[in-house]
Amino acid sequence: MTDAIPHTLPKPDVVPELDVAALEDAPTAEALAALAHACHTVGFLRVVNHGVPVEVVDDVLAAASEVFSLDQAEKEAVHINGSLSFRGYARVGEEITLGVPDFKETFDVGLEHPPVGQDAVAAAAATGAWAGLLAGANQWPAAAPMLAPRIYAYMDAMRELGLRIMTILAAALDLPLDTFTSVYTRRPAGRPDAAGFALLRLLRYPPQAGAPRIGVGEHSDFGMLTLLATDDIGGLQVEIEPGVWRDVPPRSGTFVLNFGDLLEVWTNGYIRATNHRVISPSSTMPRFSVPFFVEPDLDATFTPLDSSRFAYAPGRRPLDAEAADAAIFQKYEGRFEDALHYGDHIFAACVRSFPTNPVSIAWLAAQREP
Numbered sequence: 001m002t003d004a005i006p007h008t009l010p011k012p013d014v015v016p017e018l019d020v021a022a023l024e025d026a027p028t029a030e031a032l033a034a035l036a037h038a039c040h041t042v043g044f045l046r047v048v049n050h051g052v053p054v055e056v057v058d059d060v061l062a063a064a065s066e067v068f069s070l071d072q073a074e075k076e077a078v079h080i081n082g083s084l085s086f087r088g089y090a091r092v093g094e095e096i097t098l099g100v101p102d103f104k105e106t107f108d109v110g111l112e113h114p115p116v117g118q119d120a121v122a123a124a125a126a127t128g129a130w131a132g133l134l135a136g137a138n139q140w141p142a143a144a145p146m147l148a149p150r151i152y153a154y155m156d157a158m159r160e161l162g163l164r165i166m167t168i169l170a171a172a173l174d175l176p177l178d179t180f181t182s183v184y185t186r187r188p189a190g191r192p193d194a195a196g197f198a199l200l201r202l203l204r205y206p207p208q209a210g211a212p213r214i215g216v217g218e219h220s221d222f223g224m225l226t227l228l229a230t231d232d233i234g235g236l237q238v239e240i241e242p243g244v245w246r247d248v249p250p251r252s253g254t255f256v257l258n259f260g261d262l263l264e265v266w267t268n269g270y271i272r273a274t275n276h277r278v279i280s281p282s283s284t285m286p287r288f289s290v291p292f293f294v295e296p297d298l299d300a301t302f303t304p305l306d307s308s309r310f311a312y313a314p315g316r317r318p319l320d321a322e323a324a325d326a327a328i329f330q331k332y333e334g335r336f337e338d339a340l341h342y343g344d345h346i347f348a349a350c351v352r353s354f355p356t357n358p359v360s361i362a363w364l365a366a367q368r369e370p
Ligand SMILES: O=C(O)CCC(=O)C(=O)O
Pocket: 201, 203, 216, 221, 228, 230, 236, 276, 277, 278, 289, 290, 291
C-alpha cells in the first residue's frame, strides 16, 4: 500500500470546532446551523470547551505508552485471541483494515460484563446471535494494576461527553433532544450509569522512516460517534472529497470527533461517516492515540429518519432513501435488509479485523455449514 498514498493537500485545517460549553449554555441559531453544516460536509469536528481536564487526556495517552512498553510476554498474556469478546492486545500487523494489515499495536477495552465462555459460542452458532458475545469481560495485564481504574474513569468521562454531544447534535438537526441518546438503555450489572456499549482502543503506531506508510487503512467508524485523543504527532487524515485527503493536525486539550455508520444511516446520509486513515509517523517517535467509541445498545437497530430535512443533502452526495439503503446494503455486503443492526454490524467488523480470533473462526465455520 505504501505507493498508493495520494497527495495530501496542505492547510487550511478543514476540521471545524464544536464548542460544547457555548452550544449547551447559549446556543444561537447560527451556531447550531454551523454545526449541522459541519456534520454534513466534513463529518469531523474538533471538540473544545468540553470540560474534561487536559490532565485526564494526557493521562490516558500516558497509559497507552505504559501498556505498550510492557514486556512482550505480559502483552501476549492478554492477547485478543484469548478473548471471546475481542478484548485485549494485538501485535503490529495483526489487525486487518480493508483486507490489509495495519501498522500499529492495539489494546482493546470495552464496558465490563460477566465473562463469556465456550458454551456461549456454541449457543451463538446455534442461534445466530453472535453479537451477544461482545458483551464480555476485559483482559488486563497483571503488571499494570492501575491501568483498569484509570481507563474506566476515562471511559466514564468520555461516555458522558459523548451523550452531551448527541443532545447538542439533536438540537442542531431540529430533532427531539433525546433522539440520539434513546439508544442508550442497556446497562451492565452494577453500572446504572453506564448505558449502551462502549469501546476504547489504546493505539501505538511505530515510526516508519522513508516512504509514507499506512498505519490504519481508510475506513469509516462503525458506531455512533468517536472521540479521539492523540499525542502531538500527527498522521490522522480525512477524505474530504473522494480521493482527496487532508491532515487533521493534533491540538492539545481537544478531542477529534467523528461520526460512525449508525448516525449516517439514521440521518439518511445527512451526517457524514467520513472515511479516515492514519499515516505512520516518519520521525523516530511512535504515535499514541486513544479512540473512544460511544456505542449504542448492542440490540439497537437503525433505519433512516423520515424527515424532510434529510431527504436531500445539498453540497454532498445526494442520498435519497433508496440510494442510502442501496449504499449501506453494499457497504455491509448484503448482511441486512430492513434495518442496520448495530450488534451484527460491529460483530462483522470484529471478525474482519481479527480473523484468527477463535470466535471469528467459529463464525466462519458456522457460515459454511448447510
Ligand atoms: O489513531 C487514530 O488517530 C485514529 C484511529 C481510528 O481511526 C480508529 O481506531 O478507528
